[in-house]
Amino acid sequence: MGPAGNCITAKEKGTIGSFRRISELGLNAQEIEFVRSIYMQPKMAEEVGEVAKELGISLSVHAPYYINLNSQKKQIIEASKKMIFDSADRAERMGAGAVAIHSAYYSGFTPQQTYEKTKEGFLEVLDKMKSAGIKNVKLGVETMGRWSQFGSLDECMKLAKEIDIIxxxxxxxxxxxxxxxxxxxxxxxxxxxxxLKHIYSHFQNVEKNKKGEFVDVHKPLDHSPPFEPLAKEILRKKIDITIICESPIIEADSQKMKEIFNSLGYKL
Ligand SMILES: [Zn+2]
Incomplete structure (x- = not known):
């Protein structure tokens, strides 16, 4: 359990300062956000990984938002494959378990065409990862909340059954x-x-638009969706899971989720 990105309340800036804050707060995970750019050099990723290990913090990585394996433009597909590969490379170096990826948009194609194209893109990246000796980190195709985006649970499951991703x-x-x-x-x-041995996930709440429909705009934890039933289900089914908080108040809401687990008798 922990934040998506560096803690807002860390005294020291940067990733390592954030890790220290996570430890102070009694949390145990962080997602490294490469959402705007892959800002870490390979060596830095290794150093960050060492500190996380010392502090008992498990890591995941979020790949850039600009990825679209089903773009109409070939150069965007090529750039997307490179961004996924580079994210996986840094993730492997820092010992992260998974990379969250917003893989594609339908971009005017049918869901089936989008599926095929996305699969093809992932297969190429997986090949390249194999040649580069990247073997521990998993590529994670994220379930997406916008109707223009590829990533219903069914689509993610189908892909995970056919190729080596989660x-x-x-x-x-x-x-x-x-x-x-x-x-x-x-x-x-x-x-x-x-x-799966382990499940990687994000949790936050979402807003309603003027029409009263829930939309993919993140907000602090309230009841949309509620967290407690998820915590109960995890404990009841004994699920091994990482929950990364993507609310606007990342560490405060991570703590809130931790307290809900505590109130159910589970100590993080
Ligand atoms: Zn995401």
């Missing part, structure tokens, strides 16, 4: 796709068929 579960995105509903237990039942 679904990266964003709970609030699934809640938006479910038009303000989510059955946590059902999602775990679907995931179970993949026999």
């Amino acid at each position: 679904p990266f579960i964003d709970w609030s995105h699934l809640f938006v796709r479910g038009k303000g509903t989510i059955d946590y237990g059902k999602v775990f039942d679907v995931l179970k068929t993949l026999k």
